[in-house]
Amino acid sequence: MREDPQDAEIISHKLMLRGGFIRKLTAGTYSYLPLGFKALSKVRDIITEEMVREGAQEVLLPALQPIELWKKTGRDEELADVMIKFKDRHGKIMCLGPTHEEVITSLVAGNISSYRSLPVTLFQIQTKFRDEIRPRFGIIRSCEFIMKDAYSFDADEKGLEKNYKKMYEAYCRIFKRCGLPYKVVGADPGFMGGGQSHEFIVPAKGGEDIELGHTFKLGVKYSKTLGATYLDKSGTSREIVMGCYGIGVNRILAAAIEVSHDKDGIIWPRSIAPYEIAILPLNVGNERLKKFSEELYGKMSGAGLDVILDDRPERAGVKFKDADLIGFPIQVIIGEKNLEKGKVELKTRKTKKSELVDKSEIIIRLLPG
Amino acid sequence: MREDPQDAEIISHKLMLRGGFIRKLTAGTYSYLPLGFKALSKVRDIITEEMVREGAQEVLLPALQPIELWKKTGRDEELADVMIKFKDRHGKIMCLGPTHEEVITSLVAGNISSYRSLPVTLFQIQTKFRDEIRPRFGIIRSCEFIMKDAYSFDADEKGLEKNYKKMYEAYCRIFKRCGLPYKVVGADPGFMGGGQSHEFIVPAKGGEDIELGHTFKLGVKYSKTLGATYLDKSGTSREIVMGCYGIGVNRILAAAIEVSHDKDGIIWPRSIAPYEIAILPLNVGNERLKKFSEELYGKMSGAGLDVILDDRPERAGVKFKDADLIGFPIQVIIGEKNLEKGKVELKTRKTKKSELVDKSEIIIRLLPG
Numbered sequence: 001m002r003e004d005p006q007d008a009e010i011i012s013h014k015l016m017l018r019g020g021f022i023r024k025l026t027a028g029t030y031s032y033l034p035l036g037f038k039a040l041s042k043v044r045d046i047i048t049e050e051m052v053r054e055g056a057q058e059v060l061l062p063a064l065q066p067i068e069l070w071k072k073t074g075r076d077e078e079l080a081d082v083m084i085k086f087k088d089r090h091g092k093i094m095c096l097g098p099t100h101e102e103v104i105t106s107l108v109a110g111n112i113s114s115y116r117s118l119p120v121t122l123f124q125i126q127t128k129f130r131d132e133i134r135p136r137f138g139i140i141r142s143c144e145f146i147m148k149d150a151y152s153f154d155a156d157e158k159g160l161e162k163n164y165k166k167m168y169e170a171y172c173r174i175f176k177r178c179g180l181p182y183k184v185v186g187a188d189p190g191f192m193g194g195g196q197s198h199e200f201i202v203p204a205k206g207g208e209d210i211e212l213g214h215t216f217k218l219g220v221k222y223s224k225t226l227g228a229t230y231l232d233k234s235g236t237s238r239e240i241v242m243g244c245y246g247i248g249v250n251r252i253l254a255a256a257i258e259v260s261h262d263k264d265g266i267i268w269p270r271s272i273a274p275y276e277i278a279i280l281p282l283n284v285g286n287e288r289l290k291k292f293s294e295e296l297y298g299k300m301s302g303a304g305l306d307v308i309l310d311d312r313p314e315r316a317g318v319k320f321k322d323a324d325l326i327g328f329p330i331q332v333i334i335g336e337k338n339l340e341k342g343k344v345e346l347k348t349r350k351t352k353k354s355e356l357v358d359k360s361e362i363i364i365r366l367l368p369g
Numbered sequence: 370m371r372e373d374p375q376d377a378e379i380i381s382h383k384l385m386l387r388g389g390f391i392r393k394l395t396a397g398t399y400s401y402l403p404l405g406f407k408a409l410s411k412v413r414d415i416i417t418e419e420m421v422r423e424g425a426q427e428v429l430l431p432a433l434q435p436i437e438l439w440k441k442t443g444r445d446e447e448l449a450d451v452m453i454k455f456k457d458r459h460g461k462i463m464c465l466g467p468t469h470e471e472v473i474t475s476l477v478a479g480n481i482s483s484y485r486s487l488p489v490t491l492f493q494i495q496t497k498f499r500d501e502i503r504p505r506f507g508i509i510r511s512c513e514f515i516m517k518d519a520y521s522f523d524a525d526e527k528g529l530e531k532n533y534k535k536m537y538e539a540y541c542r543i544f545k546r547c548g549l550p551y552k553v554v555g556a557d558p559g560f561m562g563g564g565q566s567h568e569f570i571v572p573a574k575g576g577e578d579i580e581l582g583h584t585f586k587l588g589v590k591y592s593k594t595l596g597a598t599y600l601d602k603s604g605t606s607r608e609i610v611m612g613c614y615g616i617g618v619n620r621i622l623a624a625a626i627e628v629s630h631d632k633d634g635i636i637w638p639r640s641i642a643p644y645e646i647a648i649l650p651l652n653v654g655n656e657r658l659k660k661f662s663e664e665l666y667g668k669m670s671g672a673g674l675d676v677i678l679d680d681r682p683e684r685a686g687v688k689f690k691d692a693d694l695i696g697f698p699i700q701v702i703i704g705e706k707n708l709e710k711g712k713v714e715l716k717t718r719k720t721k722k723s724e725l726v727d728k729s730e731i732i733i734r735l736l737p738g
Contacts, residue, residue: 020480023476023479023480025430025431025433025434025435025472025475025476026433026435026463028433029431029433030431031428031429031430031472031476032428032429032430033428033480034426034427034428034491036428037427037428037493038427040429057403058403058406058407058410059400059401059402059405059406060400060401060405060409061394061400061401062394062398062399062400062513063432063496063498063513064394064395064397064512064513065394065398066394066395081458086454086455088453088500088512089450089502094395096465103400107392107394107400110392111402122403127432127496129432129433131457131458133458143433143457144431144432144433312485
């Protein structure tokens with residue numbers, strides 16, 4: 001599918017379709033194809049690393065939630081428009097979590113009772129659901145999307161302040177590592193309630209700024225309503241002070257494309273490219289060339305390089321076009337004439353500059369550090 | 370929560386609750402706490418490795434699916450009892466996928482047209498939903514669960530035979546690596562349709578055998594109905610021949626506990642234990658002991674060992690009980706008297722045998738190989 005998809009309004013959506021990253025199932029729901037999943041899992045790994053670095057522990061909460069829980073905070077009404085609800089076979093009304101403050105707060109309420117268990121920060125990378133009135137922009141505004149949501153639990157405001165700062169810094173590292181020119185703005189906490197809040201935004205060329213992350217000082221809004229209390233040193237019961245911290249995991253892919261592409265396709269940063277290096281044998285009908293390419297692929301993989309081999313029996317022009325469209329940061333081009341001279345071509349996607357490199361030196365050139 | 374949970378009928382459910390692996394949100398839905406998520410992610414990694422080893426490519430398909438798609442195969446009626454359905458804000462009937470044959474077949478129908486793109490095997494690790502009439506046995510029969518589902522696409526029966534064998538062998542490796550004494554039985558394909566099918570079962574002591582995996586030769590059942598065809602070498606249109614292969618990811622945790630526990634708790638195999646090694650400093654009030662334990666933890670982590678430090682200010686008896694209950698395969702016990710003599714105690718959870726080891730030798734003893 002190399003044609004321009006008609007219903008795509010923004011460049012990231014177009015390029016993700018054309019490059020074979022995603023496919024639409026129905027309005028607002030997308031399948032991730034192997035290239036899309038690979039890039040997504042790199043983003044996921046970066047986020048997980050930075051959360052764990054700050055001492056956050058990973059959990060996994062249910063998408064299916066009883067509506068009773070939401071009635072306690074009144075958010076069943078506040079979020080009624082976007083919340084997907086259904087009646088189960090026993091007549092119980094359930095919803096699909098558009099967010100998880102209620103679940104995590106009641107979980108912590110049932111499992112933490114003493115100041116000695118605080119502070120704690122929990123996070124998950126999980127699928128959320130929203131009945132969007134107008135799903136659009138591909139995976140940017142969809143009905144099913146992947147969020148990293150973290151929640152901090154502290155004994156007091158001072159503790160929250162400290163944890164909020166840690167998460168803020170983790171967010172800066174995450175967006176930087178994903179190659180995104182982000183900016184941070186103070187924001188209205190909206191339906192989340194609580195105090196201070198910040199949005200992490202990537203300014204997009206088309207004018208449609210992309211909100212990638214949002215941090216909130218929730219205070220005691222949820223712990224009060226859901227009974228998340230602890231006994232302090234003196235044995236007095238107090239409400240746990242909370243913060244929450246979200247990142248739109250799949251939005252990071254779209255944002256990276258919005259800020260880094262050219263007329264030929266995507267220019268991925270190395271950190272979240274589906275593969276860092278693509279080997280392009282220009283004529284797999286030539287046995288010697290084919291064998292060399294396969295051996296090079298084996299050696300590169302063995303050396304820990306993140307590499308894919310385009311061994312399709314396609315014309316050179318098709319391979320060049322596809323590699324540029326998909327956006328592998330580095331192309332290793334294997335042509336007959338060069339190979340006869342013991343050379344391969346090393347091309348950088350971003351600059352489109354290429355140079356001839358001795359075939360025995362290609363791996364050492366590509367190893368990091 | 371060290372008490373025996375009242376509504377748990379089987380030992381794995383009881384131990385996962387008591388050991389702090391999972392918590393029930395409502396009937397049939399569970400949260401994974403940090404220990405549970407850690408073990409789950411190890412199972413996920415083993416499965417992914419073995420799928421990739423057989424050349425399968427990872428994708429991610431939507432949970433939200435239009436009911437129209439299911440009407441094409443007639444399975445909207447066959448699965449009506451367990452399928453969760455709702456009407457979205459535009460009046461469209463959507464369901465939550467209890468399985469993904471319809472989605473993947475229509476995806477492949479839209480993206481593969483030539484014999485040159487075959488064979489291909491795709492897999493995902495994803496959350497499925499079922500409106501269970503009687504959720505029970507904890508995460509074994511729940512309304513929301515994690516499946517690995519793989520789908521093979523071949524030009525003919527001979528290709529399917531080959532791919533089926535590869536997946537069968539991958540399944541044997543997966544269950545073996547997870548420490549499970551599985552057996553394979555021929556099975557009725559049931560609502561999946563198609564030809565031959567195998568179940569991978571773990572015989573449980575309580576008589577409640579656990580079905581962990583199921584492989585099916587689907588043939589052309591889905592490709593015929595959903596138009597997944599390809600052009601062969603002569604330009605003739607043919608139906609793609611399919612197989613599908615499922616594993617209950619969270620069931621593996623429950624099965625591992627069913628087959629390996631004692632009166633004190635879980636005995637994890639090293640491969641899927643939440644942590645392989647627990648360091649238990651018996652008195653964190655002793656500064657020297659505390660410092661030694663923290664340094665040992667740092668060195669072990671640095672050496673790539675999978676280790677957790679129980680630095681809670683609890684009594685020795687509580688730490689022993691919890692470590693046995695959670696089931697870390699190896700305990701490194703740091704006591705004052707032993708440490709004065711330059712020794713630490715190395716205890717194996719399974720045998721409960723322990724020995725004194727020179728503190729300078731502990732890491733080298735625990736390194737694999």
